[in-house]
Amino acid sequence: MKHTAGELATYLGASLSGDARAPISGVAALEMAGAEDLIYVETARHLERASQSASKCVIAYSGAELPGKTILAIPSPKLAFAKAAEWLLPALAPVPGTHPTAIVSSTARIGRGVSVGPYAVIEDDVEISERSEVGAYGYVGRGSFIGASCRLFPRVTLYPGTRIGNRVIIHSGAVIGGDGFGYVFGEGRQWKFPQIGTVQIGDDVEIGANATIARGSLGSTEIGKGVKIDNLVHVAHNARVGEHSVIAAQTGISGSSTLGKQVIVGGQVGIGDHCTIEDGAVLGGQAGIPTGKTIRAGQTVWGTPARPVERFKEQYGWFSRLPDLAKRLKRLEQGNVGQK
């Protein structure tokens, strides 16, 4: 769908200079853009590359000079670009209907405009709300609920009783609602602790490929609205993740841990069980939070066990100089005090 620079400026609330009638049909990277592709420039560092782009329309910071281009000036160019992309390239509405190879229980309730792909299996008492899409091989277990305008890419698995909000995106291979991992050792073997709870996924959540989110053991596992979860992330039973938090790839959140709102979690972070990560905390990549720990609101931590990043860096700096410290200590022991 084609728009003009002027329409886009109005939509974004950006200040336009140049040709308001310049057509815009997509978005692209600087080097790959055609004349009608929108690009963006966040800092002066990329100004040179932007000026050489074939694109005729640029979202840029105020004051950016790009002679010959139509400029939409705005304080947060990258944010505006993301918004523009969503506006220019809305997700395709799925083609409504149930593929003839899909197996849909007669007790399932399928809303208007829903698309069910080839070889999907929809079990008893499932409800799928309007305009949602279950891709090829989608498995929706008994009694699950899927809200409106969701998109389940091919090969998503929902165990029985999973509850999904509206506008949720789930990528291929993700498994939602599998049993939590809990055993009690006794009489020479592991006894399985009951894993009969639920999973609740909020509105506007996105879940990456091959991620796993376990059901609660007795209670529920809860992913708040707007949370973004990357590929291969593991969320254990009874964990709770607060609204708009972002969790990068291969992170693991252990049982009964709680993340607040707008927490940022780097890749490969390990969060032990019964931890509390307060609102707005930031966990650096590969950080490890030991069982039961609390990370305070807004704090940025790193390392295993994790500590405030500035302290970690200072300590790690001295770690690097340990061989030198040891030499200096030895010199002192040999009586060379003050002779450095």
Next chain:
Amino acid sequence: MKHTAGELATYLGASLSGDARAPISGVAALEMAGAEDLIYVETARHLERASQSASKCVIAYSGAELPGKTILAIPSPKLAFAKAAEWLLPALAPVPGTHPTAIVSSTARIGRGVSVGPYAVIEDDVEISERSEVGAYGYVGRGSFIGASCRLFPRVTLYPGTRIGNRVIIHSGAVIGGDGFGYVFGEGRQWKFPQIGTVQIGDDVEIGANATIARGSLGSTEIGKGVKIDNLVHVAHNARVGEHSVIAAQTGISGSSTLGKQVIVGGQVGIGDHCTIEDGAVLGGQAGIPTGKTIRAGQTVWGTPARPVERFKEQYGWFSRLPDLAKRLKRLEQGNVGQK
């Protein structure tokens, strides 16, 4: 299936006080329990919450006071609760039969009471023993063997020749028997080392969602009986995991490493190749065991490279105080001996 508190006390060997005829129909968390749901209290810390539960029947430690409740007193309440749950809520026997969309080779041998779900593919010379269930999209490669009373949730993949014991549970997306990762570099490229061995999974094993267990390169990869493996765990070619060991999420076990019996492995642990983890060792979350190392029986280790946890903690404590140590060293160098 409904039982009474008296029957349950007998089954568990617990000492009953209260109403032996109290009906019990399920298990639940303290806050979510109805009158007929069994709950448990492990320590005095949760006594208050238990007393407020709607549940009328509690498994508790000896001496726990819960006026008005029927109490089953026993030394290990959580273990008893797990046992009770298994007794009260036995896994549903699968509905026997082969779904009309399943593709089952004419040379496959399917035992009595086996359930094969929609779109499953059972290749040549497979044997599936009595009462086992292969869920939707289950792929069972040529010549594989599945013991009795197994449960393969939807979307499990067994590569050819995989051998699975009895009462094994495998969750969605798990891949058993894929090629190991071995190459030899020469003549400017990587040559694939043959990956033609086998995988053997013992009785009563549980394998989590999207976990991967590779076949042996020439020999076999072996998972001992009663082992529990969490989501997204990776077990490499020729590894061996001893009986009743427990491996938490996202751990990786490299080629030819051996774990003893009842080893406990935390989340995101990395075990290098050719390591030996002796019986009963405990590896803390994110610990790293370098290639070829041995962890002694019963030892608890942490860190990368891993060391006994008490030593790691002491060392890490000093790591935290490194900036202070460095200051003190500097003061000494400036001649301020003894003037602290």
Next chain:
Amino acid sequence: MKHTAGELATYLGASLSGDARAPISGVAALEMAGAEDLIYVETARHLERASQSASKCVIAYSGAELPGKTILAIPSPKLAFAKAAEWLLPALAPVPGTHPTAIVSSTARIGRGVSVGPYAVIEDDVEISERSEVGAYGYVGRGSFIGASCRLFPRVTLYPGTRIGNRVIIHSGAVIGGDGFGYVFGEGRQWKFPQIGTVQIGDDVEIGANATIARGSLGSTEIGKGVKIDNLVHVAHNARVGEHSVIAAQTGISGSSTLGKQVIVGGQVGIGDHCTIEDGAVLGGQAGIPTGKTIRAGQTVWGTPARPVERFKEQYGWFSRLPDLAKRLKRLEQGNVGQK
């Protein structure tokens, strides 16, 4: 297919001693070999075990003494064994044809000798080149391209527009071309950054089970020829991996990072975004490369943040002795200079 020791010696360029007519029908581990199975001995350490093997034909280093065996002597026995295995046991050509349950778009172009397995879904405008195999449940998204002689094991997912070279092997559960993980926070929520780029997989690449490779956000994600990627690895949007690099299990490569040629990456390594790993670098298991860092060509690094392995080991050695260093410092402070 049966060969003789003499034929194999010629193929490998090995020097034969013993019976050139000795038949060879397979390869095996020392302990499991039959008389016609080829074995190999890399060092004198395994000579004893080799001499006890039932195998009659051994690839060995020059000068290895194995009375009664036919020996193929060559400088790199393991490499020669891998080459021999490939020669003796060529991958079975797939049975050409499309399974009647596969759903193949009328606009897809399927080459000669291609095999499409049960329940595969091939979308519009896909091209699959000659002799390639798409296993059961293979999902090939719209507009994707698969080169010649590829093998996609059951349950591989290619998102739309994925491009795969020749002789590529992809294991079960791998997801290629899923959306990258990029958001911009603003106005109280995360906005999805457009993920509309591509993925390009080079010739002779192998990708492990349940691995995920994201498409570029605006540009492309590129895996060079001959790269080997283990199970559960994550490669993020716009990353580039150079030729013949090897990436062990559960490693994560963040957005826009670049790996050179023949880089060796251990298991569970985390590479931050915008990193540069130059040719031939080696990253030890669990190493962490912080955002934007460069690892120089040929360097071996370890730890988080990663540093040259020799330095890391020296520093870690002193870390281990920190309690002792602290004691010595205290003694000095108490005036005991030189009295060690």
